[in-house]
Amino acid sequence: MKNHLIKSFGLVWAMVGITSFVACDNKPDDAKEMAEQTNEEVKDTRKSEKDAQFLVDAAEINMMEVSMGQLASQKAMLQEVKDFGKKMQTDHQKSYDEVAGLASSKNITIPGSASEESMKKHQNLTEKTGYDFDRAFMDDMVDGHEKAIKKFEDAAENSEDAEIKAFATKMLPDLSAHLEAAKLLKDKVKDMK
Numbered sequence: 001m002k003n004h005l006i007k008s009f010g011l012v013w014a015m016v017g018i019t020s021f022v023a024c025d026n027k028p029d030d031a032k033e034m035a036e037q038t039n040e041e042v043k044d045t046r047k048s049e050k051d052a053q054f055l056v057d058a059a060e061i062n063m064m065e066v067s068m069g070q071l072a073s074q075k076a077m078l079q080e081v082k083d084f085g086k087k088m089q090t091d092h093q094k095s096y097d098e099v100a101g102l103a104s105s106k107n108i109t110i111p112g113s114a115s116e117e118s119m120k121k122h123q124n125l126t127e128k129t130g131y132d133f134d135r136a137f138m139d140d141m142v143d144g145h146e147k148a149i150k151k152f153e154d155a156a157e158n159s160e161d162a163e164i165k166a167f168a169t170k171m172l173p174d175l176s177a178h179l180e181a182a183k184l185l186k187d188k189v190k191d192m193k
Helices: 002-025 031-041 049-075 079-105 116-126 130-158 162-189
Strands: none
Touching: 049 079, 049 116, 049 130, 049 162, 079 130, 079 162, 116 130, 130 162
16 A cells, blocks of 8 residues: 555655656747737736736837947937937936836836847847948938837836826826937938948
8 A cells, every 4th residue: 555655645746846847848938929929917006917928019119229229329320329229228217227227117028138029120120331331220210219108108108007008108108209310311321331
């Protein structure tokens, strides 16, 4: 009887080990996907999954802008592009910190590192040099800010959480100012050789 219990106990631990191994294997490698998956598992403490997704996206947007801004402040040819990169780094780090605080207060997990898609964009930009870098960076800044503004406008209009709605609304003027400055610089560098 004692021997049978030991074998049964060993079989249970073997099953737990296999289940744990399989469960760990199902976790995504991408930080953004991991945050999204965690948020799906913890829905009960907030009103809207859409609000959680907005904060995940806002964190991703800000991390990307900080990273790209840092790269531009080092690699850009035109001083105005370098300065714009520094501004993106500073402004979007501040915004990321606000997103992180808001997410924490709402029990929402946000990514702590860039997604694979963002890393590919960053790598592509890293490979550019000279005014090709400046043009590619400014193209990314215009495109990225246009997409960000759409996400923030949607959250400002449709968020079910008053604090998330207020945050999105507060950030729109800054994002719009970034976009306008990016468009001007994009025009300035488009014909430089």
